[in-house]
Amino acid sequence: MTTSPTTAPSVTTTSREVATRRRRLSHPVAFAAIAAIFVAFTAASSAPSPLYVVYQQLWGFSATTLTLVFAVYVVGLVGSLLILGALSDHVGRRPVLAAAIVLEAVALVLFLSAGDVNVLLVARFLQGIATGAALTTLGATLVDLNPPHAPGRAGLLNSIVPPAGLAFGSLGTGALVQYAPGPTHLVWAILLTIMVIAGVVVLLLPETSTRRPGVMSSLLPKLGVPARLRKDLFALVPIIVASWALGGLYLSLGPSVAVGVFGLGSHLIGGLVVTLLCGTGALAAYALRSRATSRVLTIAGALLTIGTAVTLIGMETESTLVAAIGTVVAGVGFGASSLASFGTLAVLAAPDERGELFAVALTIAYVAFSIPAVIAGLAATTFGLHSTALVYGLVVVALGGIAMIAQRARKA
Template sequence: MRSEDRTRARLFAAVGGIVVLFPAASSVPSPLYPLYQQLFGFSAATLTVVFAVYVLGLLGALLVVGALSDHVGRRPVLAGAIALEAVSFVVFLTAGGVPALIVARVLQGIATGAAITTLGATMVDLAPREAPHRAGMVTGVGTLAGLAAGAVGAGALIQLAPAPTRLVWIVLLALLVVSAVVVAVLPETSTRRPGVWSSLIPRVGVAPRLRGEVLAITPVLITSWALGGLYMSLGPSIASTLLGVQSRLVGGLVVTLLCGTGALTSYLLRDRPVRSLVAPAAGLLAVGTAVTLGGMALGSVVVAGLGTVVAGVGFGAAALACFGVFAEIAAPDERGELFAVAYVISYTAFSVPAVVAGIGVGLVGLATAAEVYGGVVVALGLVAVAINVVRGTREPSLTSAAGS
């Protein structure tokens, strides 16, 4: 391997580490939420608001700066995102009530929104020339691995270490310092081009030639991230209240079981054609969620865990398929904006249903709210399967017609 290729590979791996860090930090509050509820005395509805304001900040950043790195370069955007993420961690460290948690989550959302599209585009820029699809694989696996690691790591520190609401943020600050060093030595991978100010005008758009692919992927994105929102916001509460699991570590493992299984699945399927995974992923999400609902109804941790593993396989396959397709179809100057669209869809599905569920907990109780939420995810998964199966049967026909 040439020296240039070795350097490129090291940078690809280093940026992949930052890809893991941002979602890891975003999942850290999940096992902390029940503890914050005890400390500050707020309801399930307030909990989901604290969860969801992160997404509001993230979506705002995606809409405003999602394509900024295509104009000013990747490094300045990443440096700013890391600095703002550090500020949010400091606010968490000193939080004394719900207002501080909301401020911290908004800042964290803005930082993550600025980072994730830029990181996705940077991974594509640095991907091996002979394997450009690897960027989508690493982005998908890294996102899920980060969500899993953040939840289980925070759960372990809460259960086993002192200062449960502070130590985890100190650890994350140290990891941010390492990330800042990586960005400082990272060569710029995007050529500066005009249109900086116009790129800041909030908009969500997809080039006409890409719309068919994006529309086919959208139902799977919505299904997978809606399920992720349920686990990230109410998962630990469901484990403790409905399944009788009191350990903070196990509360974190609820999220890890879904996301960790997803990360492993994405890695194992990395060499499969990404388009072939879309419909099976949606089906597994539906089946796994249905089994999990059965476990909740029976009060069985084993059945609920089995369902979560099945759903996690679908979650990982969906992430690999969706990000892989986007990485394949986008031209270099479209990558930032296309990844922004993907994340807008994902995180809207991630947050809005969770807030509705949080409100529903106060109206009908946790069990009913979780059952309704899960039922909607099952229905969405089945719709996604149908859409992609129909699309898959039509495309060969269209190809044959074109060839004749």
């Protein structure tokens, strides 16, 4: 009896599928790999901060142009969050991650070869799109792969990774610019190598989200939150806005304030300014992981307010030590906010809601992170860096106070 020719492809396909599944990473390894890729993306997003001063010196562009470079990244990122935020819920996590990595690699090649501000603008815009697509998908994938014996681990990593990555990126770039050759090239070559490795890893990841219809409708810009989650999300908005507005201040104006107000000319110090806030935030999120969410939110609002106020006192008295202490205190509040807000959302969202919900939360975060910083960059040209940083800091203090009031009202 001969085998029917129609059955052979079926057997071959099944064998290939089995072989492919065998090559996939186990869930624990995949979980660690996604966390590492998450760090790489956030580190790459903060890498330009210590380099902006270098680019200004090389190409002689104004503070307004520098603000434009920051703004195009924000446009790309927020647009990506709005349009692509829910895409992985429909087509799967792996395709979206793979596309984000490819686009990030293109942006890094442009950074590596940039010879003028126009190329820098294009690179930063593409990086914004890639980062927006990656962050929502990576956050959702972590929750998908969360180990059953540690139900809060994905939420913890979603809280720790963004500030940790921002800290690594800014400090690492600052160190390379200060001490290594090729200050405008080496960091991009390193990040490009990391992205190539990340691309290989994504090919080996298991798919954690089943395909479902509605791909085209998911691309329509919207901020959709399931009705049952709206109350919880709205209660978190004040603290998300306060913490990320503070982050925007440090990443956009922090290195410039270090040079212009405190007279600290080292590029390493410029990176350290961001690291003091974001690195402290990552450590604080880990340290507070076992505390009740309501308690962590109270801590976040209080320390954001106090820390920013102390930093402003240091700036007014030109005391680097006081400003550094204030930054560390505010950093604890920054980390506590990230832990409580994103940790809460990770637990509340159902699998088919995660991509879209994280997109909404990240959109709120990055709008707060970016729009005030863009306005501040424009204001610095007219009113001066010192006055702009002072007013910006006072607004953050007010936002921290509003966040504390919002939490008290929620408890009442």
